[in-house]
Amino acid sequence: MASHIEACPFCGTEHNHISHNMMTFFVVCQRCSSSGPRRRKVDIAIQDWNQLSTSQQQSKHITNKTQHIKVLLSQLNQLEREVKNVLANSKR
Numbered sequence: 102m103a104s105h106i107e108a109c110p111f112c113g114t115e116h117n118h119i120s121h122n123m124m125t126f127f128v129v130c131q132r133c134s135s136s137g138p139r140r141r142k143v144d145i146a147i148q149d150w151n152q153l154s155t156s157q158q159q160s161k162h163i164t165n166k167t168q169h170i171k172v173l174l175s176q177l178n179q180l181e182r183e184v185k186n187v188l189a190n191s192k193r
């Protein structure tokens with residue numbers, strides 16, 4: 102049974118609790134009051150919330166990588182300009 106509740110995918114807090122309403126369970130964030138998918142079983146509600154949290158973290162990770170690549174590319178462009186300058190100067 103999955104009992105560990107992952108951090109809130111929206112605000113990152115770990116202060117989440119399980120709530121229930123009309124025979125369904127769902128995880129609710131105590132900071133931003135986001136709620137996870139409503140499920141008949143508490144384990145499934147936690148499992149689906151955790152999945153939401155994981156996929157959010159993965160997309161954040163990809164965004165960080167993309168930004169890193171952009172920085173590297175601009176450094177590469179700068180380096181290329183410098184090399185061209187050096188080459189142009191050495192011909193004189």
Ligand SMILES: [Zn+2]
Nearest residue numbers: 109112130133
């Ligand atoms: Zn939250």
